[in-house]
Amino acid sequence: MSKPMFSLRRPAILNPAGYLDLISGRRRGWIATVQRSLLQLGTVPYATVIAGRNWLFDRHLTRSHAVSVPVISVGNITVGGTGKTPLVFWLAQWLAQQDLRVTLISRGYGSNAHEPNDEALELEQRLPGVPHLLNPNRVQAARRAVEELKSQVIVLDDGFQHRRIARDLDLVLVDATNPFGYGHLLPRGTLREPIAALRRADMIALTRVNLVPEDTLEELESQLATYAPQVPRFRVAYQPQKLLNASQQEMALGDLAGRSVAAFCGVGNPQAFRQTLEGCQCEVVDFRAFPDHHPFGPEDIDSLTRWLGHLDGIDRVVCTHKDLVKISLDQLVEIPLWALIVQPEITSGQPALEERLKKLIRQDPEQEEEEPGGEL
Template sequence: MASWPYGVAAWARNRAFDRGWKTVHRAAVPVVSIGNLTLGGTGKTPCVEWVARFFREQDVQVAVVSRGYGSDAGRNDEAMVLEENLPDVPHLQDPDRVAAAGRAVEELESELLVLDDGFQHRRLHRDLDVVLIDASCPPAHDRLFPRGTLREPVGGLRRAGAIVLTRCDQVPARDVEAICEWLARRWPSTPVATTEHRPVELVGDGGSTRPTERLTGAPVGAFCGIGNPAAFRKTLEGIGAAVTNFRAFPDHHAYSRADVDDLTRWAETLPPDAVIATTQKDWVKLRLPALAGRPLWAVRIGLTFRSGQDAFTAALERVPRS
C-alpha cells in the first residue's frame, strides 16, 4: 500500500505533461536525455560519456546538463569524472535544468545538450530519450518506491527512443535474453542495445595509469560510495582480483577527514601485498595518492556494446542538428 500514493503522484505528473497541462520548455538546440526508471545506479555516467564523445567526434559542441545531486559544496562526482575523461565537454549543474540549458547555449555556444539523469525531468524537451536498465535488476521484477526502486511505472518506457541494458556481463545470458524478449513484446519499435561496463585502466596519483591486469590474481581491498556497490565488486572479480575486504559507503558519499582516517586504519589491516582500489567517482573526490603508504588506484570504466550498437547509433544520428 505504501507504493500506491507514490504511483498515483507519478502517474498524475506524467499525465499533466502528456496533456500539456504542465509546460515543456524547448531549448534552442537538440537535447539527448540519458536516464532510467529506477533509484540507484544503472551506470549512467559511462553512457553519458559515450554519447557526448560520439557527438564530439562529429565536431558538435556538446555540453552536459544535470541537476547536480550531491553538489552542494561544488561539482558532484559525476561532473568531476566527466571533466577528467572529457575535458572539452563542459558540465553545467543546476536544479533548474531549463535555466542551465539556456546558459549552455547562450554563454558556451553549445550545439547539443546531453541531459544527465533526465528521464523524469520533463520540463525540458528532449529530442531523444535514452533509458538505461540494469540487467541485474530488471523493471519487470521491480516495484514502485518505497516497496521497490522504480521511480515510475514501467509503462513510462513508452517515452523511450532507445533502451540500453547495462551490466549484461553480470547476469546469465538467458536472463538478458528474457529482458530483451519482454521489451520486444511491449515496445517492439524501440531499439534495444546490450552493454557491459568494462574496466579500461587504473588511474593513480598524478594521472598515472596502469593496465587493469595489475589486479589480476592480486589480493584487493576495495571501497566505494556509488548506487550499486555490488556491481563494482563484481567488476573487480571479473578482472580476476581476489577481493579480500570490501567497504560500501552511501551513494554520492562526501568523504570527510574522519572517513579518510578510518580508511587509513582499514588499509593498515589489509594483507601486506594487497592492492587498494576504488571507483573513479570516489577517487576524484578523495584525490589521495595513497592510504597507509599504499598507492590508491581508481578503476576507470567504459561502456562497451555487446549488441544493438548500430541501432543505437542510428537513433543518435536521427537527432536533429542545430
C-alpha cells in the same frame, strides 16, 4: 578482519545495505515482513503523485519547454546505479567527434556553490573541454548552454523524469544485474516510475550485459519487448580498461592479477562494481559499500585507514573513479590506491543508435531556431 561498514549499531533499514536486503526479500522473519508491508503502504502516495504528474504532461496540461538545439536525455526508471555516467561519456565523445559543441547538463546532486559533485568531477577529468552545467532547473541551464556557450547539442544526464525540458532523443538505461527495482515503486522497491513508463523512451539501453549470462539477457529482452514493444534496444557492456590514481598515473589491469585487494565504493550498484573487479583475476579480501554520492570526508578517510589496518597482506586498494575524484590520495596507510576505469562498449544495436544520432545532428539549425522555446 574488520567488520563491514554496515555492521554499525543502527537499525539495518536505515542504511543502504540493510534497505536493499529488506526490499529484495533477502531479510526474512516477521519483523522484515511487517517492514515491507509498511514500505508498500508508502508507495501509494508516491504512485499517486507520479501518476498525476505524468498525466498532466501526457495531456499537455503541463508544458515541456524546448530549446533551439537537439537535446539527448540519458536516464532510467530506477534509483541510481544503472551506468548513466559511462554512457554520457560515450555520447559526448561521439558527438565531439562529429565536430559539434556539446554541453552536459545535470541536476548536480550532492554539489554546492563552491564545488561540483562527484559525477561532474569525473566527467571533467575524462572530458576536458566539454562544459558541464549543474542546475536543478535544467530548462534554465539548457538556455544558458545555447545562448552563452553556443552549444550545438545538449546531453541531459538523468533526465527521464525531468519532463519540463523537451528532448529529441530519450535514452533509458535498464541495468541487466537489477533491471526492475525489485518489482516495486519507491519506497518498497527502487522503481522511480512504473515499468510501463519505458514506453516513453525512444531507445532502451540494456547495460552491464557482460555481468549476466546470455540466457538471462534473452529473458530480459523478452520482458522489455512486452513492456515497451515499439521501443528499439541496444546493449552496453562496461569493460575494465585500466587503473588510475589521483596523480593521473595509469597502470595496466594485469597488475591486479593474483593480488590481494581491498575495495570500497560509494555508488548506486556496489555489487556490480565488486563483480567487475573480481573479473580482473584478483582476490577481493574485503569490501565496503558506502551510500551513493558519499562525500568521503576526513572521518571517512580515518575509518578507511582503521579498516585497512586490520587487514593483512593487502597489495592494492581499489575504488571507482567517481570515488577517487573526492579522495585525491595516492595511498591509504601506505597501500597504493587505484580507481578501476571502465569503458562502455556497445555490443549490439550500435548502428541503430548512431543512425538516430545522425538524424538529430542533420537537422537544420535555422529551422530549429524558429521554433518557440516557451517561457518559464
